[in-house]
Amino acid sequence: MSREASAETDVLLRRHGLQVTAQRLAVLRAVSDRAHRTADDIYRVARAEIGAISSQAVYNTLTALTDKGILRRIQPAGSPARYEDRVGDNHHHLICRTCRRMIDVDCAVGDTPCLTAADDSGYEIDEAEVIYWGRCPECVAGPRSRAVTHHKETAREEKDRRV
Amino acid sequence: MSREASAETDVLLRRHGLQVTAQRLAVLRAVSDRAHRTADDIYRVARAEIGAISSQAVYNTLTALTDKGILRRIQPAGSPARYEDRVGDNHHHLICRTCRRMIDVDCAVGDTPCLTAADDSGYEIDEAEVIYWGRCPECVAGPRSRAVTHHKETAREEKDRRV
DNA sequence: GGCTGATCTAGACTCACTCCAAGGTTGGGG
DNA sequence: CCCCAACCTTGGAGTGAGTCTAGATCAGCC
CATH class of the missing domain: 3.30.1490 (Dna Ligase; domain 1)
Incomplete structure (x- = not known):
């Protein structure tokens, strides 16, 4: 995701009444960067990017974004949940x-x-x-x-x- | 599942090279009695019926029967696995x-x-x-x-x- | 700049399996 | 009827994925 896309993401969150935090931006970036990542993948990617984020924050964010329809959760049999931003x-x-x-x-x-x-x-x-x-x-x-x-x-x- | 169906079940197991045991019959009966039960439901139903069965035996049986294609496992999001005999x-x-x-x-x-x-x-x-x-x-x-x-x-x- | 509710953190906890081990029972071929 | 591989039992430990809680922090409106 490029620099200017970050501003978009910003607006996207705000439009859904969500606060804009470094954690949420990192999570969104991790998901849009590559589809079908698991919560754990996203956790590690986001952590690598912004240095510190708890796995709970990742779960919270993913749940919030999924509820708002910004992300889609896919849960295939025998596999942890995966996320994508193609909704x-x-x-x-x-x-x-x-x-x-x-x-x-x-x-x-x-x-x-x-x-x-x-x-x-x-x-x-x-x-x-x-x-x-x-x-x-x-x-x-x-x-x-x-x-x-x-x-x-x-x-x-x-x-x-x-x- | 009626009395005579039990004989069918018997044959079904044998045909797949599985021994016929009280536990397996009870598991099969629990599944065919009502579709979409969870392993835990099946455990409790089977236990109520034949008195003693370990949860291990239930898991083993369900795995064996699913592998043989006798049962089908459904794993919907946010729910434990469920089983049905309509395959x-x-x-x-x-x-x-x-x-x-x-x-x-x-x-x-x-x-x-x-x-x-x-x-x-x-x-x-x-x-x-x-x-x-x-x-x-x-x-x-x-x-x-x-x-x-x-x-x-x-x-x-x-x-x-x-x- | 201050306030307040939204969000984040660490860590304990739950749930649904899964995988031993070691001993006991039983189905069914010979 | 015997035997043995297949099966079941208790018991316990472990795991992955996610949930809960309580307290700290921060975004964003005033």
């Missing part, structure tokens, strides 16, 4: 069963049609969360012992910039 | 954000079309997991303080038989 465009996720890498995919059907279940049983549906499970090209090619690593940030992953 | 028919789930109640919904589109993402990015997709989030009719009607109860089995829930 409101109803895209979905594709996760590799072997290396747990997650990428975005656009909605298969179109605009927001995924929101329509065949029978909603009277529920007021506000979100359809779609997770495609499979294996990524690399894991299909070479099924090395990367299995079920609830990996932190790996060197390999570093190259996966925002999609 | 292989590609149905989805609808969860109330307020009371966490979960019900089945049939696939919105048809047979197994949910498996098709717009762009699979070279991934080999084998499952599409869809979770619809919303609020159930009761929580819409009366938003009482049931919020975010990671409830155990409540009296109210008892009436939700298999869908």
